[in-house]
Amino acid sequence: MKAEILILLIKILLLVLVIVFGSIAYSMIYRRWRTKRLQLIESTFAKICSLYLYPAPNEESNLIEIQRELKAVGIVPSKPRNVQYLIDLMIRTQRSILGNNYTKLKKLFTQIPPYGASASKLTSSKWYIKARGIREIYEMDQSQYTRDLIKLRNDDNIYVRREAQIGIVIFLGWKSLRFLPYLKRQMTLWQQIKIVEKLNDLYPIPDLNHLRRAYNSDRPYANELIMRIIRKFHLTEDIAYIIQFIDNPKFEIREAAIYCISSFSLSAEQLREIKEKFYHISNTEQQLMLLKYIQRISMDIDLPFYKDLLYNGSDIIKLSTADILWNNGYKEEVQEYYYHQYTQKADSESISV
Amino acid sequence: MVILVEIDLYYYIFWILNYFFLLYGLCLIALYFFAIILSTRSVNRNKRKARFLQVNDIVSATDIPSITLIAPAFNESKTIVENVKSLLALQYPYYELIIVNDGSTDNTLQLLIDKYDLESFDSTFITQPIPTSTVNKIYRSRKLQFKQLTVIDKNNGGKSDANNAGINFAATELVLCTDADCIIEQDALLKMVRPYLEEFNQEIVACGAAIGIINDSIVKNGVVEKLRLPDSLIPMIQVVEYIRAFLLGRMAWSEINGVMLVSGAFGLYARNRVIEVNGFNIHTVGEDLELGIRLRKHMEEIKVPHKMVYLPETLCWTEAPNNIDVLIKQRDRWARGLWETMTLHKDLFFNRKYRDMGLFYYPYWMVFELGAPIVEFLGLLSLIVFTMLGLINWNVAILLFTSIYLLGCIFSTISIFIYVKNFKHYNTGKEVIELLLAAYLEPFLYHPILVLGQIQGYYKKIFGVKSGWGNMDRKGFKTLPKERL
Numbered sequence: 039m040k041a042e043i044l045i046l047l048i049k050i051l052l053l054v055l056v057i058v059f060g061s062i063a064y065s066m067i068y069r070r071w072r073t074k075r076l077q078l079i080e081s082t083f084a085k086i087c088s089l090y091l092y093p094a095p096n097e098e099s100n101l102i103e104i105q106r107e108l109k110a111v112g113i114v115p116s117k118p119r120n121v122q123y124l125i126d127l128m129i130r131t132q133r134s135i136l137g138n139n140y141t142k143l144k145k146l147f148t149q150i151p152p153y154g155a156s157a158s159k160l161t162s163s164k165w166y167i168k169a170r171g172i173r174e175i176y177e178m179d180q181s182q183y184t185r186d187l188i189k190l191r192n193d194d195n196i197y198v199r200r201e202a203q204i205g206i207v208i209f210l211g212w213k214s215l216r217f218l219p220y221l222k223r224q225m226t227l228w229q230q231i232k233i234v235e236k237l238n239d240l241y242p243i244p245d246l247n248h249l250r251r252a253y254n255s256d257r258p259y260a261n262e263l264i265m266r267i268i269r270k271f272h273l274t275e276d277i278a279y280i281i282q283f284i285d286n287p288k289f290e291i292r293e294a295a296i297y298c299i300s301s302f303s304l305s306a307e308q309l310r311e312i313k314e315k316f317y318h319i320s321n322t323e324q325q326l327m328l329l330k331y332i333q334r335i336s337m338d339i340d341l342p343f344y345k346d347l348l349y350n351g352s353d354i355i356k357l358s359t360a361d362i363l364w365n366n367g368y369k370e371e372v373q374e375y376y377y378h379q380y381t382q383k384a385d386s387e388s389i390s391v
Numbered sequence: 392m393v394i395l396v397e398i399d400l401y402y403y404i405f406w407i408l409n410y411f412f413l414l415y416g417l418c419l420i421a422l423y424f425f426a427i428i429l430s431t432r433s434v435n436r437n438k439r440k441a442r443f444l445q446v447n448d449i450v451s452a453t454d455i456p457s458i459t460l461i462a463p464a465f466n467e468s469k470t471i472v473e474n475v476k477s478l479l480a481l482q483y484p485y486y487e488l489i490i491v492n493d494g495s496t497d498n499t500l501q502l503l504i505d506k507y508d509l510e511s512f513d514s515t516f517i518t519q520p521i522p523t524s525t526v527n528k529i530y531r532s533r534k535l536q537f538k539q540l541t542v543i544d545k546n547n548g549g550k551s552d553a554n555n556a557g558i559n560f561a562a563t564e565l566v567l568c569t570d571a572d573c574i575i576e577q578d579a580l581l582k583m584v585r586p587y588l589e590e591f592n593q594e595i596v597a598c599g600a601a602i603g604i605i606n607d608s609i610v611k612n613g614v615v616e617k618l619r620l621p622d623s624l625i626p627m628i629q630v631v632e633y634i635r636a637f638l639l640g641r642m643a644w645s646e647i648n649g650v651m652l653v654s655g656a657f658g659l660y661a662r663n664r665v666i667e668v669n670g671f672n673i674h675t676v677g678e679d680l681e682l683g684i685r686l687r688k689h690m691e692e693i694k695v696p697h698k699m700v701y702l703p704e705t706l707c708w709t710e711a712p713n714n715i716d717v718l719i720k721q722r723d724r725w726a727r728g729l730w731e732t733m734t735l736h737k738d739l740f741f742n743r744k745y746r747d748m749g750l751f752y753y754p755y756w757m758v759f760e761l762g763a764p765i766v767e768f769l770g771l772l773s774l775i776v777f778t779m780l781g782l783i784n785w786n787v788a789i790l791l792f793t794s795i796y797l798l799g800c801i802f803s804t805i806s807i808f809i810y811v812k813n814f815k816h817y818n819t820g821k822e823v824i825e826l827l828l829a830a831y832l833e834p835f836l837y838h839p840i841l842v843l844g845q846i847q848g849y850y851k852k853i854f855g856v857k858s859g860w861g862n863m864d865r866k867g868f869k870t871l872p873k874e875r876l
Binding site: 041044045047048051052054055058059061062065066069166169170173196197200201223224225226227228230231232234235259266270289293297321322323326327354357358360361364 | 439440442443444448452453454455456515516517518519520562564587588589590591592662663666786787790791793794797798800801804805807808811812818820823
């Protein structure tokens with residue numbers, strides 16, 4: 039390799055190094071400047087909100103003055119990051135205020151810039167801008183865009199469709215169950231959690247008609263979602279829906295079913311059904327969880343059931359069953375089992391000898 | 392005539408080795424550049440995703456997966472009380488803490504019993520899906536504020552065995568394995584659980600996050616009160632090394648679903664999957680990598696689409712070796728762990744059955760992780776031999792060294808740049824300059840020690856020299872004076 043080439047390479051590398059140094063320095067200086075700018079926007083916004091909510095006596099809020107103040111701190115269309123920060127501040131403020139002031143603030147936000155910023159994001163080609171727009175729409179309670187959100191419920195991007203689905207639940211409540219159990223794509227655990235939470239927070243009285251119609255969906259995520267709703271709203275009359283999934287072939291559905299059923303007490307008939315299904319569960323850990331649940335909700339110890347497990351279950355189930363029996367006063371049964379094991383072992387050893 | 396043939400042969404070997412080192416170096420440089428692109432994408436993507444799933448949303452949610460944090464402790468009396476305090480202070484709604492006292496010979500257990508008012512429970516019938524050394528007693532606190540704390544006292548069986556005992560006892564969907572001497576960020580679990588909540592067509596089998604170095608920082612009530620750069624050079628360089636490894640290396644792998652290693656100091660696993668593969672392997676000191684590979688192999692075998700992910704944020708802080716002896720011991724152990732794991736799973740090498748893992752990820756680890764110290768050592772040997780034979784053109788060699796050195800500096804500087812741009816841990820000019828200086832001194836003062844440690848580890852494996860974990864003397868964290876607590 040020629041020395042000249044290497045010298046050129048060293049020069050190029052030094053130049054790259056200097057550029058990276060410069061980037062670090064720029065990044066640090068910019069961050070400081072940006073922090074100051076954001077603090078200025080925040081304090082201006084706080085002043086505007088407080089004067090609007092609690093004006094001085096005989097003094098009306100001057101909207102033109104407010105707009106000028108915002109423009110002075112950089113809230114202009116050519117600076118989208120500043121505008122975005124203002125929107126975030128608006129959402130944060132609206133979240134923390136209730137009652138009359140909430141309505142007043144909502145009115146103020148429609149009168150000051152940015153105008154229609156969130157809705158315009160729905161047409162963006164970038165997923166994170168689109169998803170952000172949807173979030174802003176539902177956080178700012180702009181229900182006039184519900185139709186747009188419904189269109190996005192099956193979007194290719196997980197974040198866009200997730201935000202759209204949450205928005206649909208917020209605006210339509212239980213009626214949203216007309217769409218949600220029939221989506222084209224799988225739903226994540228977080229989507230399910232958010233939907234259940236939003237229903238619980240905003241529509242606490244369950245609309246069983248819409249819910250029960252959704253029972254027809256055979257999509258796994260819909261089964262999980264409905265089970266979570268039944269659990270959250272403590273719909274004891276719909277426990278049968280959960281019980282049918284206890285021994286489902288799919289691990290995740292079984293997991294959700296066992297988790298959801300754990301919040302309920304069961305009738306003798308339901309308990310019998312659960313015990314029957316117990317044997318069809320292929321995963322020992324899930325069997326263990328169910329066993330603990332059965333023990334917790336049972337009034338009495340079902341000795342034949344436990345003895346059957348003690349003699350025929352897997353090693354882990356046997357040990358847990360022994361634990362349950364031992365701690366519930368059936369020490370003799372446990373001792374008898376271990377004695378039986380011991381004699382069986384001794385017999386087999388003597389035969390082999 | 393014979394002399395001429397010999398000189399020709401040396402020349403021949405010289406050129407072959409030259410081209411080998413050049414090719415190896417070029418591949419490595421290309422991979423690093425590729426890693427920079429991937430990790431930048433990955434960090435940006437993570438930041439964008441995080442906006443839609445904020446910790447405040449998760450903390451108030453009800454159906455999120457429950458987590459058990461498992462921390463093995465062996466002779467940790469200096470730091471155990473402070474660290475348990477830190478682990479108990481984590482924010483997560485459904486969270487249990489299991490400390491596994493792995494047969495400590497000091498007063499670790501007694502300190503825990505006294506401080507947390509523990510009482511023992513009957514452990515006759517505890518289920519052990521993964522076999523471990525004998526569990527002697529299980530302790531729980533009488534105090535309500537420590538109700539999520541369980542202490543398992545077992546016979547010594549090593550870190551993996553202790554982790555397995557904790558996994559057996561846990562009753563949650565996820566288990567987070569950490570070290571009792573780690574300080575975990577308060578919202579770490581809320582952040583770590585994100586991938587499990589968001590994934591829908593692939594199962595997350597493990598999740599890791601960046602680990603930072605906390606030497607000479609101030610810890611108050613088990614929380615990092617003031618993060619400082621270490622005073623001495625060895626841990627300072629390790630700060631840069633960790634930033635580079637986690638930000639460039641693991642984030643890049645995460646972007647292409649190529650993560651095989653989730654650090655043993657801080658890794659979140661799906662408990663059912665860990666049990667299916669029979670937990671950590673107690674016969675290797677590289678148990679974290681070994682478990683990662685075994686988990687991925689298992690998922691490939693049962694044909695379940697899966698992912699191992701990394702988060703770019705530093706969520707766990709640990710004390711790094713403060714002197715050369717301890718550092719060499721640590722790297723010796725890591726090298727042995729790597730050797731053992733690679734040997735154990737050699738069937739993966741270009742095995743199409745395991746798809747990308749067999750064709751790319753495992754061969755990468757074999758050639759560039761396991762192979763790098765060997766190649767470096769060979770390079771050094773050849774340099775000495777060819778110098779003695781007078782075959783080295785020193786003008787070119789010095790220029791080549793300078794180029795390689797500058798390339799290394801560029802990679803480290805870019806890592807520091809990505810870190811400074813995205814995270815606020817080290818954000819003063821002084822700290823950044825110190826980090827850069829440490830990065831530029833690393834090839835001269837630190838890297839040779841690493842290679843020495845690694846070669847020592849390989850030597851022990853090749854020649855069957857018995858060696859265990861080795862001890863790491865801890866200084867303990869700086870805590871604020873009592874009147875300020």
